[in-house]
Amino acid sequence: MKIxxxxxxxxxxxxxxxxxxxxxxxxxxxxKNGKNFKDCLDIRPSDIFAHVDSGGELCSTAAVNIGEYRAxxxxxxxxxxxxxHINIGSEFSACYQTALIxxxxxxxxxxxxxxxxxxxxxxVVMEACALxxxxxxxxxxCVQLRELTERVEASFLVDRLDYLxxxxxxxxxxxxxxxxxxxxxxxxxxxxxxxVVKKYRGSYAKCLSEYVKDRLSDRDDIIxxxxxxTHTPVNAEDFKAAADAVAKYGHFAHTYETEAGxxxxxxxxxxxxxxxxxxxx
Numbered sequence: 001m002k003i004x005x006x007x008x009x010x011x012x013x014x015x016x017x018x019x020x021x022x023x024x025x026x027x028x029x030x031x032k033n034g035k036n037f038k039d040c041l042d043i044r045p046s047d048i049f050a051h052v053d054s055g056g057e058l059c060s061t062a063a064v065n066i067g068e069y070r071a072x073x074x075x076x077x078x079x080x081x082x083x084x085h086i087n088i089g090s091e092f093s094a095c096y097q098t099a100l101i102x103x104x105x106x107x108x109x110x111x112x113x114x115x116x117x118x119x120x121x122x123x124v125v126m127e128a129c130a131l132x133x134x135x136x137x138x139x140x141x142c143v144q145l146r147e148l149t150e151r152v153e154a155s156f157l158v159d160r161l162d163y164l165x166x167x168x169x170x171x172x173x174x175x176x177x178x179x180x181x182x183x184x185x186x187x188x189x190x191x192x193x194x195x196v197v198k199k200y201r202g203s204y205a206k207c208l209s210e211y212v213k214d215r216l217s218d219r220d221d222i223i224x225x226x227x228x229x230t231h232t233p234v235n236a237e238d239f240k241a242a243a244d245a246v247a248k249y250g251h252f253a254h255t256y257e258t259e260a261g262x263x264x265x266x267x268x269x270x271x272x273x274x275x276x277x278x279x280x281x
Contacts, residue, residue, distance in 0.1 A: 001136060003138070005085075005125060006023065006085045007121070009040050009262075010117055013119065026069065027039040028093070033056065040262065045259070060266065063098055065098065069103070083110070084145075089116050096113045113146075115152075116149065118274065122276075126226065153215070153222075154188065155187060155276070157211045159238075184199065186199070208273060209245045216249040221281050223280050226256065227250055230257075230259070232271065
């Protein structure tokens with residue numbers, strides 16, 4: 001079968017992976033100062049951080065609209081046996097429901113709720129690309145992808161709490177206590193939702209090393225094929241601490257560094273870093 005893979009810009013895959021796997025990206029809208037920008041096309045995380053650092057309000061995100069999805073599906077549907085679109089998790093955005101509505105006009109378009117975000121969603125996209133190469137039953141492929149979403153493990157360590165506070169995702173009182181104690185929260189995606197699962201204390205480099213160790217060491221339930229280290233801008237020393245810990249405890253065949261896109265940037269701010277991989281069970 002000839003299968004086309006598409007995904008939302010929230011998958012946070014590198015330009016190289018997108019190009020090499022012929023993935024078509026549908027960009028979300030970023031709203032800055034009341035003006036709309038297309039994620040990773042005419043706005044980048046650095047633009048968001050510069051805007052906020054200069055005193056601007058937090059930026060917000062808006063889902064891909066029905067017309068935009070229809071345009072993509074209309075382009076590829078006639079030329080492929082199937083089009084498989086992987087959305088950002090339905091708990092985080094209206095993209096999935098909107099894509100389902102747009103797909104109603106195309107019998108060979110299949111929409112998958114990744115139940116994740118960032119390169120957690122990216123893992124589902126990459127698995128779709130791999131399955132598409134040998135697929136003979138598109139429905140069976142979609143079943144495999146939906147089962148896979150339960151086994152993607154995505155988490156991030158957040159250095160700055162001001163974005164979470166200003167976005168209403170944690171109280172200023174909690175943030176004040178965390179800052180005084182030099183605490184960094186680990187945010188994990190569980191059951192399609194984000195929640196704080198642990199707080200780390202100390203320098204950010206030390207916290208990153210401990211975070212990666214906790215996620216990867218002494219586990220027999222990880223598929224050691226591919227891991228993403230995905231981050232908003234982080235200094236070289238802190239990134240090295242995380243990368244060294246991945247090398248020490250991970251032993252993955254492929255380690256990919258990717259830049260977190262505007263969605264993570266809007267909600268978590270700079271110096272946010274996560275390791276994202278797939279469990280075997």
